[in-house]
Amino acid sequence: MSAQDVLVLAEIRGETLDAVTLELLAAARGLVSATGGNVGVIVLGRDGAGHASSMGAADRIIVFDDPQLSTYAPETYVAALGELLAAERPRALLIGATSIGWDVAPLVAARLDAPLVIGCIRIMDGEGDLRVTASFYGGKMLAECRVTGAPAILMVQPGSFRPASEPGKAEIEIRTLAAPLQPGAIAFEQWILPQAGDVDITQHDVLVAIGRGIQQKDNVELAESLAQALGGAVCASRPVVDQGWLPATRQVGKSGMTVKPKLYFALGISGAPEHQEGMKGADLVIAVNTDPKAPIFDVAHYGAELDILDLLPALTEAIEAKRG
Amino acid sequence: MNIAVVVRQVPDLIEPLEIAPCGTAIDLDAASFILNESDDHALEQALLLKEAGGGTVTVVALDSGDVDNTLYTAAAKGADALIKISQQDHAPRSPRTAAARYAEAVKPLGADLVLVGVQAHDELDGALPPFLAAAMGLPYVGVIRGVRAATETGAVIVCKEFPGAVMAQVRVKLPAILGILGADQPPRYVPVSRIRAAMKSAQLSECEAAAPQREPLVSVVRLVPPAPAARAEMLSGSEAEVAARIADILSAKGLVK
Numbered sequence: 304m305s306a307q308d309v310l311v312l313a314e315i316r317g318e319t320l321d322a323v324t325l326e327l328l329a330a331a332r333g334l335v336s337a338t339g340g341n342v343g344v345i346v347l348g349r350d351g352a353g354h355a356s357s358m359g360a361a362d363r364i365i366v367f368d369d370p371q372l373s374t375y376a377p378e379t380y381v382a383a384l385g386e387l388l389a390a391e392r393p394r395a396l397l398i399g400a401t402s403i404g405w406d407v408a409p410l411v412a413a414r415l416d417a418p419l420v421i422g423c424i425r426i427m428d429g430e431g432d433l434r435v436t437a438s439f440y441g442g443k444m445l446a447e448c449r450v451t452g453a454p455a456i457l458m459v460q461p462g463s464f465r466p467a468s469e470p471g472k473a474e475i476e477i478r479t480l481a482a483p484l485q486p487g488a489i490a491f492e493q494w495i496l497p498q499a500g501d502v503d504i505t506q507h508d509v510l511v512a513i514g515r516g517i518q519q520k521d522n523v524e525l526a527e528s529l530a531q532a533l534g535g536a537v538c539a540s541r542p543v544v545d546q547g548w549l550p551a552t553r554q555v556g557k558s559g560m561t562v563k564p565k566l567y568f569a570l571g572i573s574g575a576p577e578h579q580e581g582m583k584g585a586d587l588v589i590a591v592n593t594d595p596k597a598p599i600f601d602v603a604h605y606g607a608e609l610d611i612l613d614l615l616p617a618l619t620e621a622i623e624a625k626r627g
Numbered sequence: 628m629n630i631a632v633v634v635r636q637v638p639d640l641i642e643p644l645e646i647a648p649c650g651t652a653i654d655l656d657a658a659s660f661i662l663n664e665s666d667d668h669a670l671e672q673a674l675l676l677k678e679a680g681g682g683t684v685t686v687v688a689l690d691s692g693d694v695d696n697t698l699y700t701a702a703a704k705g706a707d708a709l710i711k712i713s714q715q716d717h718a719p720r721s722p723r724t725a726a727a728r729y730a731e732a733v734k735p736l737g738a739d740l741v742l743v744g745v746q747a748h749d750e751l752d753g754a755l756p757p758f759l760a761a762a763m764g765l766p767y768v769g770v771i772r773g774v775r776a777a778t779e780t781g782a783v784i785v786c787k788e789f790p791g792a793v794m795a796q797v798r799v800k801l802p803a804i805l806g807i808l809g810a811d812q813p814p815r816y817v818p819v820s821r822i823r824a825a826m827k828s829a830q831l832s833e834c835e836a837a838a839p840q841r842e843p844l845v846s847v848v849r850l851v852p853p854a855p856a857a858r859a860e861m862l863s864g865s866e867a868e869v870a871a872r873i874a875d876i877l878s879a880k881g882l883v884k
Contacts, residue, residue, distance in 0.1 A: 316789070375795070377768050402770040402789045405745060405806070409754040413723075413761035418844035419753055421746075439850070441640050441748040444653065447849040448751070488766040488800035492784075497792040509882065533877075534884065545668065546813045551772075551792040558770070558788045558808070566882050573640070587880065589873060590859060596643065598853065605876065606859030607869045617866040621874035625883045 306453065307340025308393040310365075312384070313358070314403060315346065320354045323399035325466035327459055328360040330426050331397055332467055337428040340394065344473070347383055348372030352475060359471025366477050371484035377406040378487030385414045386480055388454050395426075395433065395455040402558070404458050412456040419456045420448055422576070424463040433457075442576045442598045461557065462580050501552045502536045508565040509535025512555055512582070513543055516571015516592065516611045520548045525615040526570065532622040538562070540572045556581040570611040574599025628682040628776065628801075630673040631738035633729050633759065634666040634701070636692040637749050651847040660692035662700075665744025671810035672774050673742050674705045676783075680776050682739075683707040687732050689725065690714055695831065696822070702829035703821040709831045720843055722753030727838035729755070730762035738802065740783065745769045745806035752845040756806035768797060769806025 309331040314321035324344070331342040341362040346354070348369065355364055365387065371379045384407065388396060398408040400422065412419035424445075425436035433450040438460055450457075504510060511530040517523060523537065530537045537553065544554040555562055557577040567585035571592060572578060579602055582588070590603035591611050600606045607614065638644060638658035647654040673684045685708040686701040688694045698709040712732050733741060741763075743756040760767030772794065773786040781801050786794040788808055799805070862869045877883045 378766060402787060405754065406757065406767065406769050409757035410761065410767060412753070413758050420845055421751060421754065434848075435845075437751055438853075439748070439751050440638065440644060440653070443640060443644055443852065444646075445851050445853050446751055446847045447851070449846045449848050450844070451846075452844055488803055489768045490798045492796040492798055495786065495794040495796055533882070541809075542664075545809045554792065558790060560791060566877065566880075587882070588859075589876075594641075595861075596852075600859045600861075601853065603859035605862055605873070607862045607873075609866060609869060613866045614870060617870035618873060621867075621870040622877070622883055625874045625878050 305340050306392060306394060307335060307338045308391065309334050309340060309342050310388070310391070310393045310396045311342065311344045311361070312396065312398045312404075312407070313344050313346045313354070314399060314401060315349060315354065318353070320357055321399065321401070322466060323401060323459070323461045324358070325360070325468065326461060326464040327397040327399060328358060329464040329467035330459060332360045333464075334395070334426055334428060343393070345384070345387065347380060348374070355473055355475060356470070358473055359469050360467035361471070361473040363474045363476055366475060367480065368477060369480065369484055371486065374491040375403060376487055376489045376491060377410060378489060379484045380407050381410045381414060382484055383480060384411050387478070388415060393454050395453070395457055397457050397459055400458045400460050400557070408456050408458040415454070417454055417456050418450050418452045419458070420450060421458045423457045423459045426457060438576050442574065443596075460576055462583065497552045501550055504536055504538045504553055504555070505560055505562055507536045509533045510538050510555075510562060510564045510566070511535055511568045511570065512538045512540065512572060513570050513611070514540040514572030515542045517543060517548075518612065520546070522612060523548055525612065525619075529568070529615055529619045529622065532619050532626065533566070535564075535566070540578045569599050569603060570615070572599050573597045574602060628676060628680055628739045629736070630676060630682060630684050631733050631736050631741045632666070632670045632673045632684060632686045632701070632706070633733065633741065633743040633755070634670065634686055634688045634697060635663040635744070635747050635755065636660040636688070636694055636697065637663045637747050640748065646850050651850055653850065662697050663744050663747045665746060665807055667744070667814045668810040669742040669744050669807040670701055670704065670706070671812060671814040672807050674815070675811055676740075676774060676776065677705070685710060685736055685738070687712065687729060689728060689836070698831055699825045699829060700817060700822050703817040703825040704815055709829060711831055711833050712836050713833055714836045716840055721841050722750050722755050722758050724838060724841045725755055726753075726758035726762045727841070728836040729759050731836065731838060732834050733759070734763055740801055741765070741804040742807050743804065745771070745808045751847070752843050756804055760804040763804070766799070766803045767806065768799060768803070770808050771805050772809040773811045774805065
């Protein structure tokens, strides 16, 4: 281990290695290529061997196979990471901006009084300091930052790095904690899967996505009419689901579904990074928003600066006319 | 259950953001401020828990922007007590400072549960709810969409959101801090007349922040709007003209059947 080492927290849900882990490995590998040092990936609560071949970009896989870590709880995760970081003092720990990352990264930073950057999209060496670019203000600004302390805790925006898929054979290190972990105040009980019966938006070729611009629940039917004319389904960004206007199964984005349709209408959606994460694989994106600076226009193929409530009836009518 | 809710003011992203002359921050004087969206959900969740099982809701805010209106709106919705933390120096430059100041005000309340919105879009080098938990020595879990009291006293059951509309059901022993992403119901609306009435009847307590300003551990060197990677081809014209153009594009690509 050296002061140039970079560690990555692996996320494994069920038997699946989360894609963000490979993106973090790519970011870590890019950083150490400039400065030397090794890349280590931390696996909590399982043996890690099953995913070793997928994590070939790592030099070593650090495994804490403790039964207290077999289900996620912030307190035990932070205890394990805090002990490891205090012992190794790596240059940085990379964690995905995921449901777990939003708990663990700030808690570890607070525990170690270490610098933390949220929303990292670029990480580079800057002659001794870390130079990090982070998405800020819902993606409307980028902050170029200098981070001096170590270990820097960097919460990385998923989708910012091309996943590292290089083959390799990382060395597996089984580690035990100095003090046994104790159950804390927070205990996982069970997974709750989405209710069957609603539309599966991941299976549709055409999606009409609505955001805050739809303004009220009664207007959702305007989007339904367009989706019907195109043989597609209606989905939404988070504010629409938060309002209870559509079920959570229709939400696209970081905390919702990831979709790859042939056509994706983004209507009244600003296009925060969390939403883009779920739809950037669409073949054709058409965005409509009254704000010409909305980030959604940066990922759309076609755009229009209009009020969706004015456009939707005209668009449905134009599509129906084409169908004859 | 006695609940404290921490609320923040954030720049309204509907308005354009301007970069300050220093080039490392946005011009806060040119921004308009609103209640942080997930904090609004945290307040709603607290009110729902109070309505279901009794107790009190105390709302705590740092003095910034139009915070009095935010606090009185909370009272109009059903909050029992309001606390404003005044600051002699500037607003916190780091979420660590903000967390220390909120902790000073929240700790003496002895709340069973502290609810905070899980994130604010103006936080770069920290996240208030877990920093607050660390400052208060309380357990924390975030990205929560829905909270209910457990059958036994001294615990709540929460739903922690994961991708794919999957939730983890988690039991949390109290006292604890939760980072709320969404409440069980959308935040309630209150008419202006009730807010005006709350301004006359609700008691707003003030306390002074003592925690010193901490220097951020991360320095912003430059703030820039993102350069578009591949800007969309913009379609101009009336609604009917744009609609016809989109229909043509979709038809040419075989997407209208």
